[in-house]
Amino acid sequence: RPPAGAASVPIGRRRAHQRAQRVAPVGASGDVAALLFDCDGVLVDTERDGHRVAFNEAFKRKGLDHVWDVDLYGHLLEIGGGKERMTKYFNDVADREPFKSITDAAARAELVKSLHLLKTDIFMEIVEGGTMPLRPGVARLVHEAIDAGVTVAVCSTSNERAVSTIVRVML
Template identity: 60%
Template sequence: MASSVIYSPSTAAPSSSHTKLFKICNIKQQNAKFISPSSFLGKNLAISNDLNTKKLRSMKKRSSLVNCSVSPPAPPAALLFDCDGVLVDTERDGHRVSFNDTFTERGLGVSWDVDLYGELLKIGGGKERMTAYFNQVGWPEKAPSGDAERKEFVASLHKRKTELFMALIEKKLLPLRPGAAKLIDQALAKGVKVAVCSTSNEKAVSAIVSCLLGPERAEKMQIFAGDVVPRKKPDPAIYTLASTTLGVDPASCVVVEDSAIGLAAAKAAGMKCIVTKSGYTAEEDFENADAVFDCIGDPPEERFDLDFCGSLVVKQYAS
């Protein structure tokens, strides 16, 4: 079982290790300062001590000297983001609304409320979600009866739903989650390959990346989405495809996900995975995650950064 870092900004306090670090580094405050949990995470602490035992016992004497330096780890080879719930919290007020508007336009008499849609999100992929729902509760009267025709029917619904969803994105009615743009900028500045790996339609994901992250970031990022792989998350196919296409070792990749099925896909692909909980996924089981946060976060409320991502990869190779 993987060890996880779980951080809750409302309740977290420096751990005992941070407390010890504070005591060591403040032997002479003008030469060292306390490193906060958010900035300490992800960095290798190197402490050089030129004191002998007797001098340590007499720290009150101002002749003591401790030098603390922080050396950031090498960044991961690739940073892979899920889209919905990670870059943007789109599910409840974006995708769900667009599904319902499509059902209304087609006169299907179907509406997914907030709780129901939360259950349906356990199924990866919009077309797969609709198919599973109709198979369980019964197909609408206007739906065809043959399997091939029903597949086309679902595809047409999904196409229209994507158009409606893209209109929401283009109007910028759904903002980026805190820290997403910051972490992408840090990665691109260090030459880290950045990609988005999503079960959502490729057009919808591209719209989010180009409209909300901007064209300059978008042109430096690759998108793996929709039906680019035959099996959706929790199958690892999309992450395996990303690492192969980008030419990087899966073990050197760090994934940012928000759901249990995304976490399962990332781990099955042999990658490190950080979970940033979203509105629908807060209560899911993330025991196997390498770290769990409520978001990525922007300063001064930053939860983690690229150095922290790099530390996870260093840990893997060191273990």
């Protein structure tokens, strides 16, 4: 219960107001001082247009007849980590290659590891090629902010080399 005399604000609205106060503009004139972006899913859809495409290309280069479409990949994203994602998928389709003929757990893990390394190299080729589209409005917003003197930064827990390359190549 709020103390006597305190305004009664629903919890959700109170928390939203408290968040807004913490992230309010800090400039003396109320101007925005900085604009921070995440990379994955904000600047570009790296999962759909990068990692998924790279997984498919890795399968193709290794002669594996597997294609992850957008819907399947969306479900696979419920599994954290690329190697874990591949392992789960190949276990689910163990009646098909490569797990059909590779039954030893260590050999399966080694195959998944090598596929993941190839996938990572292909992903970097995609990033460096600049073929992942920016999300709508991102380039305009970033350039307008910079033109207005606002500091723009990207924060991410993703691979630093990939994020830096996305920023350098696409923005």
